[in-house]
Amino acid sequence: MKIVIDTYGADEGAKVLVEGAILALKDEDFIPVFVGNESQLKEIINGRIKDYEIVHTDEFISNDEEPVRAIRRKKDASIVLAYNKLKEEGYDGLLSAGSTGALLAGGIFISKRIDGVDRPSLAASLPSTGEICMLMDTGANMDCKPAYLEEFAIMGKIFLQNVLGVENPKIGLLNVGVESHKGNKLTKETYKLLEERDINFVGNIEARDLFTGKVNVLLADGFAGNVAIKTAEGVIDLLKGELKGVFYKSFKNKMAALTIKNDLKESLGKFSAQKVGGAPLLGVKSYVYKAHGNANEIAISNAIKGLIKYINMDVINKIQGELND
């Protein structure tokens, strides 16, 4: 099995992607195909991997670029070369920590959508004090129709069952209240649609339960999903800042902070994105995983392992089967 790894886009550069691959190779049998600067990559690898390939390029697509335009014009960008590689026999999956927009645009325009899928979605795992929970969508699809959310539910369910071993995934709808009559036009109509479908739909979930893991797939249009995630990030940063302020306020506070430091780190570590490592791009005809830009090598290694399982479980064919039943 060959896994194509786009080495541009991580905050820590190509090194973290190579180190992540080396870590994953301890547990998994695959051939990494690094897309990036050849001499730099060889230097980082430094003989530590026996069997690998490099697709050389110095071009990449940044977060600031308009993704659809960039995918169409920058023929030598790492993500474009990576997607093209997937068309060749024997190249099975793709991992990138780069621009989410470019990854999505490449999925739609180079790999193409699975038959029966209107909108692909990046299924990001949320930090959770309860069960595994994937938020779909997190920002790729701004204006959604009820049918899109229904597709997200099906794709998420199949991924969770096959890759993450969740037996009967609970599907919930992000909404302003738990009652079925609550919400805007989209959520009210989606509620009805989900009730009729043969899935484990458990109803509306309020945003205050974003991280409590009451459901395994939390459905939202990309706008609301993005607002929820960014609100949470903002509040966590703000509270961490306040906490820091208290800790540094006086000598006795500093001593107290030192006492609880490790327990605090462990406790707040639950909200770290590194454990899950990556999010699958569900709905396109290739196996694609997105790692967070600030991923460390453990996150990359976990993302590669997730990607391999995703491939081995033949999830794309299963999605296509269920959506075209």
Add this chain to the structure above:
Amino acid sequence: MKIVIDTYGADEGAKVLVEGAILALKDEDFIPVFVGNESQLKEIINGRIKDYEIVHTDEFISNDEEPVRAIRRKKDASIVLAYNKLKEEGYDGLLSAGSTGALLAGGIFISKRIDGVDRPSLAASLPSTGEICMLMDTGANMDCKPAYLEEFAIMGKIFLQNVLGVENPKIGLLNVGVESHKGNKLTKETYKLLEERDINFVGNIEARDLFTGKVNVLLADGFAGNVAIKTAEGVIDLLKGELKGVFYKSFKNKMAALTIKNDLKESLGKFSAQKVGGAPLLGVKSYVYKAHGNANEIAISNAIKGLIKYINMDVINKIQGELND
């Protein structure tokens, strides 16, 4: 000046509303008109207020009731009697800590909308590490058109200038990115509309800046606004829980927690809703203020003072003037 006070709906019952009124009477000259159970109210007041009125009722509308239906059918509900009182000469404003939906429905169906206003909005102040920031809307108006958000901007601006003394209120649009081309259909169209209007529109605000007070009015449809607020509440509760877990984990942690306890309380107190006390219902023909259900007497007192200033500054006529220019 007579201020009508609905004494049903606060978590702590009628007492907190009476005590809040007594506190406000130390600074302001007004006659409280309490709507609620007469004998209970007299017992609480216990001779401490010289000049007051009581409108007796034992009926009220709870948070679980469908508000429009309840407003129309429950003719003796406290909020209905309160709104009716406002139609009489000399009754100037209304404060309630009860059902937001019922307050809104009463505003629309009993007081009626200001000419030129499509949708009234409850302008809730957000906790802020920066400037005063009101989120409009927070949940009353689920599906919004760009013109609604434009009206919110005008109403919020006039309220801030006149009641809170903000000179040239900064207006921002809650969105998924700061660039003007970002967002869903609603925010993209609203962006263009706000640019053309003679207001201090400063552009898009990401949800991670919900509490950093970069703008004075943050515009959102009620769905997104509600998701943002509830996400924040959920995350704050979750982190408080984690912190508590760390503090109680061991004896030495408990001692450390004791050391920083007061500083921590002060620091996190910034995110308390009690200081502001209430939110005006902008866009209806009466002066109406909503206090939080969990308000304490200080919050109620502050809400009454805000309401009195709102009345004295003739904000309703100013809104009507600007919207019908």
